[in-house]
Amino acid sequence: NAGVTQTPKFQVLKTGQSMTLQCAQDMNHEYMSWYRQDPGMGLRLIHYSVGAGITDQGEVPNGYNVSRSTTEDFPLRLLSAAPSQTSVYFCASSSRQGGLGQPQHFGDGTRLSIL
Amino acid sequence: ILNVEQSPQSLHVQEGDSTNFTCSFPSSNFYALHWYRWETAKSPEALFVMTLNGDEKKKGRISATLNTKEGYSYLYIKGSQPEDSATYLCAFIFGNEKLTFGTGTRLTIIP
Numbered sequence: 001n002a003g004v005t006q007t008p009k010f011q012v013l014k015t016g017q018s019m020t021l022q023c024a025q026d027m028n029h030e031y032m033s034w035y036r037q038d039p040g041m042g043l044r045l046i047h048y049s050v051g052a053g054i055t056d057q058g059e060v061p062n063g064y065n066v067s068r069s070t071t072e073d074f075p076l077r078l079l080s081a082a083p084s085q086t087s088v089y090f091c092a093s094s095s096r097q098g099g100l101g102q103p104q105h106f107g108d109g110t111r112l113s114i115l
Numbered sequence: 116i117l118n119v120e121q122s123p124q125s126l127h128v129q130e131g132d133s134t135n136f137t138c139s140f141p142s143s144n145f146y147a148l149h150w151y152r153w154e155t156a157k158s159p160e161a162l163f164v165m166t167l168n169g170d171e172k173k174k175g176r177i178s179a180t181l182n183t184k185e186g187y188s189y190l191y192i193k194g195s196q197p198e199d200s201a202t203y204l205c206a207f208i209f210g211n212e213k214l215t216f217g218t219g220t221r222l223t224i225i226p
Binding site: 031033035040041042043044045048050058059090101102103104105106107108109 | 146147149151157158159160161164166204206208212213214215216217218219
């Protein structure tokens with residue numbers, strides 16, 4: 001199994017550009033989420049989804065859009081990149097079988113720099 | 116925004132010594148607490164999922180306890196080894212399925 005796959009691994013953008021960070025999982029997990037990791041801030045939740053067609057905002061959703069058209073994919077869109085969005089982005093998934101609180105499986109991260 | 120606090124922020128421990136650190140979280144509306152191990156240049160890996168007050172979990176030399184009434188969890192490492200060097204994260208989950216992570220404890224084992 002590939003687990004959680006994030007692409008690209010690295011990206012440099014100019015302010016105002018748009019892009020989509022891809023996340024795919026092959027574990028049939030219902031729950032998927034996006035985090036950003038900044039120095040001294042830990043992992044902060046951007047958006048999450050509890051199943052196909054359902055998304056909700058996390059702690060820091062502004063400037064980001066998500067959609068969940070399939071169980072496998074959960075792309076994160078930056079509509080107009082800003083330098084404040086320079087960060088490392090992690091996608092994670094987990095099963096909802098057996099109730100909430102199942103461990104998260106993380107992708108390898110996408111390092112994004114906005115100039 | 117719920118506060119999940121971890122202490123200390125960083126820790127240096129001599130190889131062979133035992134150590135522990137703390138995760139504090141709001142005691143109301145608790146659902147679950149996770150511990151993750153995060154090595155440099157890798158992604159976080161789950162250590163424990165804890166749901167019941169009084170839970171104790173163990174994996175090799177690493178163990179964790181949970182007190183939901185007072186809002187804290189301890190992670191213990193017995194006989195530290197160089198491969199234990201990592202950042203240890205806890206994450207709190209309350210009813211709406213959002214995970215809130217602490218900022219982590221960065222552990223360095225000194226050979």
